[in-house]
Each structure stands twice: as structure tokens, then as C-alpha cells.
Amino acid sequence: MADSCARERRDGRAENEMRPVTLTRNVMKNALGSCLAEFGDTRVLCAATIEEDVPRWRKGAHAGWVTAEYAMLPASTSRRTKRETPARKGRSMEIERLIGRSLRTVVNLRTLGEITVTVDCDVIQADGGTRTASITGAWVALHDALLAWVQAGRIARLPLTGQVAAISMGMVDGRLLLDLDYPEDSQAEVDMNLVGTDDGRIVEIQGTGERTPFDRERLNALLDMGQDAIARLVALQNEVTGFRA
Template structure:
């Protein structure tokens, strides 16, 4: 087992994010797209808007936003099987998380009768694929909506703010931010935080993998996570120029 002490193997501080890049406009046919890179984790996020609604949603005359998530076969060290007819439980849980997170900052009442699908495909997995999906998914969503505003299909941008996500954990008794795969696989406690640019919390996911979590440790992890969310939202803002 690696020696997880005051600094990580790559020299990163305990509360330091991995090198993160959000690259826009990487898919020609998507209304919005973003390649989210969190260290060696790479997720292709695309947003597509369709002028239709699910049957159960039509009576409301409100828009809808949903998400899909999948890991490509060579995204992990051993080949991941493709998902065809059936959805894996993990993938379903993650795509529901992505959808909830993005809907938290989307004004569906003013979207119009459109359905937005945010697809998150993991090209390479090294920890934090769901958090990268949410962070990059917001950029893809923003650009898709701006595309429709510029075309006159939507009167104004129906976003109420920014949302991003980050992982945290306790590894060998040490709280850390933005875990890569070796850290995540050795974590005593695993935590994911989804939050907004104004400090709101959308969702907290936490599990005691090998030990319990004290309230003091939880507070420390959340402080780390909130600082990480702020930095991610700053990066989103840099690439999109978004203002609420």
C-alpha cells in the first residue's frame, strides 16, 4: 500500500485538486459539449436538446432534463463490457445523480417544451468520474442552452446558477480532496459533494468503506469540498463567461 502522508505521491497537497481542464466545443453535432479532464480521468460530456417531451411530462408544459452515463470498454485497466439492453446499477445511480444535479440549477418552467439529454461517456477512469461528469456536464448544458437562445428558440438562458462536484475521502486516516483511483481504492471513507457557486449543497454521498466517520472528520471533508467546488465553478466561469 502507498504511504499516504502529508503530501500525495505526485506532490499534491491534501486539499489540492488535480490538474483540471474543461475543453468546450469538442463534438460537432452536439448542441453543447465539454471534455472534462480531472488528472487522468477524462469524460466526454455532450448536451442535446430535442423539441419534444416525455409523455408523462407533456401536460405540465415544462421542459425536462435527463442524463445518461457510461464507461467505454477501454476506460479502465481491464476491459469494461458495453451496456446494451440492460443498465448496470452503478451507471443508473450515477446518471440519476447527474440529472438531479443539473436540474438543481435549470429553470425548467422557462425552458419551454424541450428535453435536454446530457450524455457523459468516460473515456478514461482514474477516480472521480461522476464528479467530472457533473462539472463538465454543466458546461455542455450551458453551451447547448446558449445555442438555443442565440437561435431564438428560447427567450433567455434558463440557468439559475452553476453546479459542480468533487470527491473527498479519508485515506490511511488522512482527509484528502479529489481522490484518484489508487487513493479511492484505499479509502477508509469515501465522500462526494455536489454544490453550487453560491455555496448551496445539492447532494452529499458518503460511505464508511473501512471505518466510521467522525463529525469532526465530516466537517473537515466538507470544508475541503466546498473550497474545491468554488475553484471548479471559477473554472467553469472562465471558460463560459457565465453570469447568473
């Protein structure tokens, strides 16, 4: 593995190296919390808003709700992507459900009161890993929105129980790679996304042998690589927000 990790990729990264990651807070005036998440050339704008209501099926539960919406803007890819309204794409709906359930794993919904927090994740430039960048940036936007709600005296304390972040991994030409860009992702024999928490637990694994099956040894190596990256992303979230569970 030492020799493997030393090999460079097309952009000069080692196999276990992430692209440069930047999380920029407070990029939108009208959102309670917002974050521009940049993973290399992938850029996702995450904005969190709060409504004093819950979905009809949630009424009477004496608990709040956290949900997400995801979309790729028309010029986010090399060829114009059509707007999804009114016809939503199945991929987008699957990704926004992933973002929502990932965020809910680190929120005490009962301390929210009957409010709904929506985090909108809009991809303004796509170069692979848009769902994982969305989750990582969405947590920052969620944190800031909930902190603003606390500071406004609407809830007694921050209802976050921890942090959540995500990263992509895969196998390309037999090599295990971290944080795939689009050219790598489009050629991957194995494609995987990992969502994890700040205490090292796993929220979700999405892994597919796109062109070839993979064995337990490679699965374990990919998970180790991904969990190490999530620890680094959590540290970056801490750095920009100052959050401590």
C-alpha cells in the same frame, strides 16, 4: 491541520489539492454543447442535445426536462469494460440520475418550454472521480446547448439560475484527501462525493464509511475541503463559458 496539509501524496499533491482540471468546450461537431472534462487522468466526454418533446409523464406540465446518461467506454479502465447495452449496470443508472438531478437544480424548467435536454457523459478514461468530473463538465455542455437555443431564437433567455459542480473527498490511512485518484479511492476508509452550487449551497452529499465510521469533526472537515474545491471549479466554469447568473 497545517502540518497535515503540507504532507505530499503519491503524485506530489497536498491533501487539500485537486488534480489538474481542464474543461475544453466545443469538442463535438454535432452536439449543441460539449465539453471534455479532465481531472488528472480521468477524462469524461459530455455532450448535450435538445429534443422538441418531453417524456410522456411530463406532457401538459408546460415545462421542460433535463436528464443525463452515463457510461464507461470499454477501454476506459485497465481491464476492458463490457458495453452496457442492453444490460445497464446499476452503478451507471445511479450516477446518471445523480447528474440529471444535479443539473436540474440550476435550471428554470418552466422557461424551457416543452423540450428535453439530454447530457451524455461517456468516460473515456477512468482514474477515480468519474461522477464528479461528469457533473462539472455536464454543466458546461448544458450551458452551451441552452445558449445555442437562445441564439437560435428558440427561447427568450438563458434558463440557468446558477452553476453546479462536484468533487470527491475521502479518508485514506487516516488522512483527509481531496479529489481521490483510483489507487486512493480503492484504499479509502471513507469515501465521499459532494455536489454544490455557485452560491455555496449543497445539492447532494454521498458519504460512506467504507472501512471505518467517521465522526462529525471529520465530516465537517471534508465538507469544508469539498466546498472550497467546488468554488474553484465554479470559477473555472466561469472562465471557460463567461457565464454570470
